[in-house]
Amino acid sequence: MQGTPGxxxxxxxxxxxxxxxxxGGLRTALYNYLYAKSMGGDFIVRIEDTDQSRKxxxxxxxxxxxxxxxxxxxxxxxxxGGNFGPYVQSxxxxxYSKYCEQLLEQKQAYYCFSxxxxxxxxxxxxxxxGMQPKYDRTWLPEEMGGNMPESEIRRxxxxxxxxxxxxRVPDYISIxxxxxxxxxxxFDSATVDDQVLMKSDGFPTYHFASVIDDHLMEISHVIRGxxxxxxxxxxxxxxxxxxxEPPKVAHLPLLLNPDRSKLSKRQGDVxxxxxxxxxxxxxxxxxxxxxxxWNEGEGCEREVYxxxxxxxxxxxxxxxxxxxxxxxxxxxxLEKQYIKARPASEIISAIKPLLQEELAKKETGMDVDRLxxxxxxxxVIELMRERVNFEHEFISFSRYFYFDPEEFDEKAVxxxxxxxxxxxxxxxxxxxxxxxxxxxxxxxATLKAFxxxxxxxxxxxxxxxxILTSGVGFGPxxxxxxEVLGKETVIRRLRKGIEVVGK
RNA sequence: GGCCCCAUGGACUAGUGGUUAGGUCACCACCCUUUCAAGGUGGUAGCACGGGUUCAAAUCCCGUUGGGGUCACCA
Numbered sequence: 001m002q003g004t005p006g007x008x009x010x011x012x013x014x015x016x017x018x019x020x021x022x023x024g025g026l027r028t029a030l031y032n033y034l035y036a037k038s039m040g041g042d043f044i045v046r047i048e049d050t051d052q053s054r055k056x057x058x059x060x061x062x063x064x065x066x067x068x069x070x071x072x073x074x075x076x077x078x079x080x081g082g083n084f085g086p087y088v089q090s091x092x093x094x095x096y097s098k099y100c101e102q103l104l105e106q107k108q109a110y111y112c113f114s115x116x117x118x119x120x121x122x123x124x125x126x127x128x129x130g131m132q133p134k135y136d137r138t139w140l141p142e143e144m145g146g147n148m149p150e151s152e153i154r155r156x157x158x159x160x161x162x163x164x165x166x167x168r169v170p171d172y173i174s175i176x177x178x179x180x181x182x183x184x185x186x187f188d189s190a191t192v193d194d195q196v197l198m199k200s201d202g203f204p205t206y207h208f209a210s211v212i213d214d215h216l217m218e219i220s221h222v223i224r225g226x227x228x229x230x231x232x233x234x235x236x237x238x239x240x241x242x243x244x245e246p247p248k249v250a251h252l253p254l255l256l257n258p259d260r261s262k263l264s265k266r267q268g269d270v271x272x273x274x275x276x277x278x279x280x281x282x283x284x285x286x287x288x289x290x291x292x293x294w295n296e297g298e299g300c301e302r303e304v305y306x307x308x309x310x311x312x313x314x315x316x317x318x319x320x321x322x323x324x325x326x327x328x329x330x331x332x333x334l335e336k337q338y339i340k341a342r343p344a345s346e347i348i349s350a351i352k353p354l355l356q357e358e359l360a361k362k363e364t365g366m367d368v369d370r371l372x373x374x375x376x377x378x379x380v381i382e383l384m385r386e387r388v389n390f391e392h393e394f395i396s397f398s399r400y401f402y403f404d405p406e407e408f409d410e411k412a413v414x415x416x417x418x419x420x421x422x423x424x425x426x427x428x429x430x431x432x433x434x435x436x437x438x439x440x441x442x443x444x445a446t447l448k449a450f451x452x453x454x455x456x457x458x459x460x461x462x463x464x465x466x467i468l469t470s471g472v473g474f475g476p477x478x479x480x481x482x483e484v485l486g487k488e489t490v491i492r493r494l495r496k497g498i499e500v501v502g503k
Numbered sequence: 504g505g506c507c508c509c510a511u512g513g514a515c516u517a518g519u520g521g522u523u524a525g526g527u528c529a530c531c532a533c534c535c536u537u538u539c540a541a542g543g544u545g546g547u548a549g550c551a552c553g554g555g556u557u558c559a560a561a562u563c564c565c566g567u568u569g570g571g572g573u574c575a576c577c578a
Contacts, residue, residue, distance in 0.1 A: 116575095119576090127504075191505070206578050301527075303526085327513095333527085334528090386542090473539080
């Protein structure tokens with residue numbers, strides 16, 4: 001019972017099921033996971049659903065899903081099981097009331113019958129006087145240093161009046177603790193409110209439930225956002241009331257909006273899912289978020305880390321103290337790094353379904369079997385790999401590899417067409433049609449040989465050829481693009497295009 | 504407002520008394536080049552301010568300023 005945490009490192013991520021996983025939450029989960037794994041310990045997910053009104057249906061599943069997609073797999077949770085369950089607080093109500101009884105008996109907690117209106121009025125008054133709003137202890141019993149007679153409290157209880165249970169914060173003591181990222185921190189108990197422990201609906205508050213659960217689940221390290229720093233003294237006090245050894249704590253710097261306020265919706269996407277839906281890969285997201293507040297240090301200049309590498313290298317020592325702005329530009333750059341390095345086979349299996357979807361929507365003049373072949377897709381990937389921002393752009397941004405262009409970029413046409421372009425182009429199409437070897441090298445040689453005696457530069461034809469076959473004025477090496485497209489497709493597109501674009 | 508935390512270029516950061524203050528993203532220029540990317544080279548830009556301590560401060564101390572968090576029967 002005496003809760004001295006064992007040697008084993010156990011960390012937890014304790015979200016409340018109120019919506020999708022926030023990127024700030026993702027980072028907190030990641031750091032908890034990385035720390036546990038780097039120490040050979042356990043990572044636990046506990047659902048903190050003590051606020052019935054804010055509960056969102058299905059949120060806990062969504063939270064767990066997103067974690068798993070990014071590779072953060074809990075050792076224990078309401079889905080994965082474990083020996084310290086239940087892992088959902090609403091299923092642990094009996095536990096909390098038992099411990100509440102104990103504090104009541106120890107005279108470290110008391111019943112409070114103050115109404116919401118009274119509290120609000122009191123708060124306003126204190127604010128007006130420039131004081132910190134705190135409970136005025138109207139219901140603090142005489143025997144605990146207050147003014148309320150025992151008889152009055154008993155009477156209210158017998159009446160069945162609604163009540164909450166508050167902790168009795170000791171007067172004028174200093175509460176100190178050591179934060180693993182911030183160092184020693186000290187609070188004066190006079191600034192700590194008599195926090196509600198049990199709400200009138202019989203549910204515990206976060207503060208009470210999390211302290212009890214962290215102890216019972218043998219959590220060795222609490223790693224959470226900085227927004228919890230100022231409630232730490234309450235938690236410390238509770239551990240003391242129970243005679244429990246508090247876990248080690250680390251308060252992480254916040255993730256910030258571009259204006260440096262706490263990262264929130266309104267200023268862009270904040271749900272991890274939003275980024276995944278946009279096409280960012282879990283690896284890039286994890287990599288990016290890991291570097292927001294942590295770095296390997298020692299003059300290390302690496303930027304790209306896999307989850308496994310992070311597990312190996314992560315330490316709390318290297319977590320910074322200042323908040324960091326969530327800057328999407330760098331995430332985009334990281335995503336590109338991952339796309340450049342990803343094996344073609346992986347990309348193929350990711351994009352093939354997307355292509356098939358597109359092909360189902362629209363007819364293509366090309367050979368469908370060839371388009372969906374690994375060989376063809378592999379060639380497209382190598383051509384587009386360095387030009388694409390997201391995996392799905394191997395399809396969307398590379399549409400001309402699968403469908404004939406329906407329109408031609410007007411600006412590009414205007415820029416690249418001369419009076420005699422169509423005339424020369426027409427002659428060249430005939431030449432191309434008679435070219436047996438449709439390899440990039442040979443197309444290039446053919447084009448150059450064709451153009452030289454006519455005193456034109458290769459670019460005179462290159463650009464129109466690109467526009468007519470792809471519809472746009474940019475893209476991969478023209479010769480390689482034509483080779484991959486294949487002679488039949490190229491000739492068809494050119495003949496058709498020259499009719500439309502010709503002046 | 505009280506309490507707490509924080510402070511290196513636009514963003515992420517290295518740096519723990521002696522460095523021409525380093526790297527990445529972004530930006531700019533040049534190179535490469537048929538375009539777009541990618542790549543290469545170079546560049547713009549920073550220790551919030553003021554006092555100390557010290558032979559010597561981005562680094563240590565104090566103050567100021569600035570920013571943030573938190574003050575719920577929300578987490």
